[in-house]
Amino acid sequence: MRTSYLYPSTLMLATLLAACGGGSSSSDSNPAVTPVTPVTPVTPVSPPASGDTGSVSMPFASSATGRYLLLAVASQSTGPLTTVTQGSTGALSAIAGTTFTGNPAITREISGDASFAQGRWFAGTMTGSTGATVLSGNNASAHYTVYKTVAALPASGSLACDAGSFTAPSYTGGSVIGQDAYFGTASGSATLSFGAAGAALAMTVDATAGGSAGRISGAGPVSVPASTAMTGGFLGGSTGMLLALGEGAVTGSYLVIGGYKVTLANGANYQGVATFRCS
Known part of the structure; x- marks a missing residue:
């Protein structure tokens, strides 16, 4: 089943995610609703310049084993990738029943390959089963990643992961900041190994915005290819991570995928997604 979530017409979005609590793995069974305190809407910045940023080396090769993670302000959704549409720039305009349209419809930090x-x-306008939300170039971005699950977990092995691909961390609340700090930069690292318990995933993200910095780390087991591992207060709007394992573009390679929420030293909260290639 696909998790459902609400999209009100303002930035006060509700949280709905099918997953278990912190430090555990989950699949799509036993969906749970976790409320979150909405953030205070912020004034939109000047109209953004048109045009997507970033690129992909190859179009995403969708398959029956595809899954997704969609992380907006005070909402998150993950589940099977029932539908996906990718444009010429590499940006996605449809993800499992949610569409993104507009004139222009702007997507930033595009990255990816066949995997x-x-x-x-x-x-632009993000539309789901419960309505539409207008993203006007302020902090109300929606971060996404789609990927393919592995057919089976290897019995053993440790892999080295690259420097990762990141979306720009976006402000979601906490301390009051200026418009120039609505978005930041991120870097980090990941590790991946396999053993009798399945896959052991770990990720660290360093985020910086407006002259302040913060770090979030998470780790967890994935015993079933399509499951996820969550740490901290990811569902409740606090700091934490959701980690997933994906199939890489090259045989024998894998992806460590994560959505994260981090608080910087100045008390401002940010979130984003990251993907690491491991081989």
Whole structure:
């Protein structure tokens, strides 16, 4: 089943995610609703310049084993990738029943290859089963990644992961900041190994915005290819991570995928997604 979530007409979005609590793995069974305190809407910045940013080396090769993660302000959704549409720039305009349209419809930090597609919906209209939300170029971005699950987990082995692909962390609340700090930059690292318990995933993200910095780390087991591992207060709007394992573009390679929420030293909260290639 696909998790459902609400999209009100303002930035006060509700949280709905099918997953278990912190530090555990989950699949799509036993969906749970976790409320979250909405953030205070912020004034939109000046109209953004048109045009997507970033690129992909190859179009995403969708398959029956595809899954997705969509992380907006005070909402997150993950589940089977029932539908996906990718444009000529590599940006996605449809993800499992949610569409992104507009004139222009702007996507930032596009990245990916045949095994995944990632980006941040920045300006346009995001429409789901419960309604539409206008993203006007303020902090209300929606971060996404789509990927393919592995057919089976290897019995053993440790892999080295690259420097990762990141969307720009976007402000979601906490301390009051200026418009120039609505978005930041991110870097990090990931590790991946396999053993009798399945896959052991770990990720660290360093985020910086407005002259302040913060770090979030998470780790967890994935015993079933399509499951996810969550740490901290990811569902409740606090700091934490959702981690997933994906199939890489090259035989024998894998992806460590994560959505994260981090608080910077100045008390401002940010979120984003990251994908690491491991071989």
